[in-house]
Every structure is written in C-alpha cells, then in structure tokens.
Amino acid sequence: EPEVTQTPSHQVTQMGQEVILRCVPISNHLYFYWYRQILGQKVEFLVSFYNNEISEKSEIFDDQFSVERPDGSNFTLKIRSTKLEDSAMYFCASSVSSYEQYFGPGTRLTVT
Amino acid sequence: KQEVTQIPAALSVPEGENLVLNCSFTDSAIYNLQWFRQDPGKGLTSLLLIQSSQREQTSGRLNASLDKSSGRSTLYIAASQPGDSATYLCATSLSGGYNKLIFGAGTRLAVHP
Numbered sequence: 301e302p303e304v305t306q307t308p309s310h311q312v313t314q315m316g317q318e319v320i321l322r323c324v325p326i327s328n329h330l331y332f333y334w335y336r337q338i339l340g341q342k343v344e345f346l347v348s349f350y351n352n353e354i355s356e357k358s359e360i361f362d363d364q365f366s367v368e369r370p371d372g373s374n375f376t377l378k379i380r381s382t383k384l385e386d387s388a389m390y391f392c393a394s395s396v397s398s399y400e401q402y403f404g405p406g407t408r409l410t411v412t
Numbered sequence: 413k414q415e416v417t418q419i420p421a422a423l424s425v426p427e428g429e430n431l432v433l434n435c436s437f438t439d440s441a442i443y444n445l446q447w448f449r450q451d452p453g454k455g456l457t458s459l460l461l462i463q464s465s466q467r468e469q470t471s472g473r474l475n476a477s478l479d480k481s482s483g484r485s486t487l488y489i490a491a492s493q494p495g496d497s498a499t500y501l502c503a504t505s506l507s508g509g510y511n512k513l514i515f516g517a518g519t520r521l522a523v524h525p
Binding site for chain 1: 444453455457458461463501511515517
C-alpha cells in the first residue's frame with residue numbers, strides 16, 4: 301500500500317542553523333501539507349501546497365519557513381534559522397483532491 | 413475560528429468493553445471529519461473519514477458518526493483489545509478552504525487485559 305515517507309526520522313540541530321525536512325508524498329496525490337506537534341500539544345497546521353504554490357498557511361508559518369516541491373516527487377520544509385521553540389515533531393501529509401489526508405511517520409526536530 | 417474538543421482526555425477500560433470517544437467542534441460548516449490513531453512517538457494513522465453529507469462510516473470494529481447540526485462526532489470501538497491502546501485524534505476541515513485539518517487534543521485510550 302502506498303505511503304508517505306519522511307526523512308530524516310530525527311534531526312538534531314543548533315539554534316540558528318538551517319534545516320530541511322524531506323517528504324515523499326503518495327505518487328498520485330495533488331495536495332500536500334505540513335503539520336507540527338510540539339510535545340504534549342495538539343497537532344497544528346503549518347501550510348498547504350497545491351499546483352506548485354502555497355494555498356494556505358498558518359500564523360506559525362512565518363518568513364523563517366518555506367516549502368518547495370523541487371522535482372515532482374519530493375516535498376520539503378525549510379526552516380532558515382531554527383529557534384528552540386521549533387523543536388517538535390513535523391508531519392507531512394498528502395491527499396487526492398479534497399479527501400482523506402495520509403500522514404507520514406514524522407521527523408522529530410530537536411533544536412539545542 | 414474552528415475549535416475541536418475531545419472528551420474524555422484519557423480512558424482506561426478492561427479488554428472486551430465497547431466504548432465511545434467524543435469529539436465536538438464549534439463551526440458546523442465542516443467539509444469533512446477524520447479520525448486518526450497515534451501511537452506514542454509515531455505518526456498519525458487515518459481510521460475513518462466522514463464527509464459532511466454523510467452520517468456515519470464503519471471499518472471493522474470501528475464506527476464513526478457525525479451530527480453537523482450539533483457539532484458532534486463519536487467514534488465507537490466494539491470489543492476493545494489491548495492493541496487498541498493509543499491516542500485517538502479527531503480533526504475537521506472547513507468548507508471553502510484547502511482542507512487544512514484542525515485537530516483536537518485527543519483521547520488517550522488504555523485497554524488492559
């Protein structure tokens with residue numbers, strides 16, 4: 301069964317460094333999303349991406365964040381200058397049209 | 413702004429019990445509602461999706477219902493098993509958007525033998 305994959309599973313970085321989180325969505329899906337979950341808190345929406353552009357973003361998704369679909373298969377989230385409060389589990393999701401979203405296993409980001 | 417609330421926050425039951433998890437939402441103009449399972453430190457596994465025009469969906473021992481007018485959904489788990497122990501999350505998307513999901517805090521379920 302097709303699934304969303306994410307790499308790396310765990311990323312440790314120092315404050316101020318740039319990180320890129322990678323996702324491979326399910327191949328025939330058209331909508332792509334990033335969410336995050338700070339330990340012990342709710343899953344929060346960051347950004348949605350459709351037709352090679354951002355379709356919606358949350359207040360969390362400020363100028364430090366960017367997304368890209370560089371090659372038609374990968375979908376990346378970049379954080380330019382990480383802060384301690386960026387430490388969280390980051391989930392990628394994809395969907396066909398407006399239906400069921402399928403989530404990847406997540407990347408645990410630890411900022412020290 | 414959509415708010416999603418799940419009650420109870422935690423539940424511990426003996427194996428074999430039938431149980432109900434509750435989800436409520438403030439904005440009834442939802443596009444769909446999705447139930448997920450999350451194991452500790454893991455990703456989200458989609459269990460059931462209910463579109464706004466539907467009243468319920470079933471998959472195996474799971475049944476989810478939706479009452480848009482009252483802003484409620486329930487997840488019914490029949491004959492619970494220890495393997496059902498996990499956190500169950502409810503999430504809604506709103507009509508007119510690009511279907512970003514708004515999540516509840518989840519119900520942490522423990523089924524003991």
